[in-house]
Amino acid sequence: MQAITISRPGGPEVLTVAELPDPVPAAGEVLIRVRASGLNHADAYMRSGAWGQVADVPGIEAAGVVEADPSGTLAPGTSVVAILGGMGRTRNGSYAELVAVPAANVVPITTDLPWTTVAALPEVYATAWSALTGNLRVRAGQTVLVRGATSALGQAVVDLAADLGATVVATTRNPERAALLKELGADTVLIDDGALATQVRDRGLRVDALADLIGNSVLRDSLACAASRGRVCQLGFLGGLAPVADFNPLTDLPTGVQFSFFGSAFVLGTPDYPLGAVPLQEIFAKVRSGGLRVRPPRVFGFEDVVEAHRVMESGTAGGKMVIEIS
Incomplete structure (x- = not known):
């Protein structure tokens, strides 16, 4: 071959x-x-x-x-x-x-x-679905912030979150990508200047769930974006692999905010995370009908x-x- x-x-x-x-x-x-x-x-x-x-x-x-x-x-x-x-x-x-x-x-x-x-479709949509429905437990009517939304996985998260009935706030560092994110279903697009928590507070947004594709370099700021009882899931490391220096849960993790990680490369297809649990056939059908935009x-x-x-x-x-x- x-x-x-x-x-x-x-x-x-x-x-x-x-x-x-x-x-x-x-x-x-x-x-x-x-x-x-x-x-x-x-x-x-x-x-x-x-x-x-x-x-x-x-x-x-x-x-x-x-x-x-x-x-x-x-x-x-x-x-x-x-x-x-x-x-x-x-x-x-x-x-x-x-x-x-x-x-x-x-x-x-x-x-x-x-x-x-x-x-x-398979890798990014299986990962996005697992994080949204498992780690973040997103429900219709909630607000989901997708940080690093123009990446391939970020786009899948935006697409699926909108399909789940969430209000989607998507971020990009490039204003020219805003139209793409709107087309995928984002209700609001924020330009990521590294201080998203300030933008979230200034706009009066309540972030119930945050999917972070950037990773360690913005972890503290992402955690600060989440509302009380909100959830943050780290899905990627587009900002690099350097560890978070001197992270202290007592001071850096807001009270009541739940933080988790979903590493699809290590778990998808294992007994705890079977691929059969991911509705791939339904996702393909929605792509075919235009409900999802792959x-x-x-x-x-x-x-x-x-x-x-x-x-x-x-x-x-x-x-x-x-x-x-x-």
């Missing part, structure tokens, strides 16, 4: 197309013929060497059809999506014509959406993967990009 491999840790230029032996699925695995693969920032971190030793082939999610299932559960040709399960980290990932994935991380789907649209801003071929990673790392993607694999 053809696959995109990491020739050595480094920048986008270390990604190369290579011929590799076809993977053979073991018991408990499913072999998938990949039609498209979503591009995720995790791929770039693994490629760079920031996360230590990883698999030769990157890619943490795939959309395609079953090539073989030793258990006989999924018939060949069944349309599926696959998320995580060690892809790209401890086993070769989805930047390939074929990928073997643990069966617990494979979900059959029924949809006539293009493969490139299908591939833009459209990859750019689609790349195998030969364009270096450029794809450059765009992703530049922060100019404008949403979830994908690699189409013919």
Whole structure:
């Protein structure tokens, strides 16, 4: 098979197309013929060497059809999506014509959406849904603030929060992105100047739930945005991985505010966080009907993967990009 491999840790230029032996699925695995693969920032971190030793082939999610299932559960040709399960980290990932994935991380789907649209959905929407309904327990009528909303995951959070009936406040550092966030369902767009708590207070906003994609660099300010009995969930680290210096729960965590973390890369597909609990089929149906707004801003071929990673790392993607694999 053809696959995109990491020739050595480094920048986008270390990604190369290579011929590799076809993977053979073991018991408990499913072999998938990949039609498209979503591009995720995790791929770039693994490629760079920031996360230590990883698999030769990157890619943490795939959309395609079953090539073989030793258990006989999924018939060949069944349309599926696959998320995580060690892809790209401890086993070769989805930047390939074929990928073997643990069966617990494979979900059959029924949809006539293009493969490139299908591939833009599973990881970010499964993560967004899990955080909104689990960690943040969002209900219709509540106000949800999405910090870092123009990222691919941030857009999914805005989209799903609006679908859940919440009032959505979305943030961006770039005023030119405000229209995009409004189109996704944001009721209010704030320009993130690093002091959102001040803006929230000045506008008289009650923030019941806050999804933070920026991470440690703004943690104190994000916690200060939440209303009494509000919830804050950290979902990403777009602001960097540096730890929060001298964080003291007694002084930095407002009384009554609940703070949590959802790390999809570590838990989705495990017994505690089964993929079957995520309504992916319902989400695909809403995308098909236009109720949810999933459209990859750019689609790349195998030969364009270096450029794809450059765009992703530049922060100019404008949403979830994908690699189409013919």
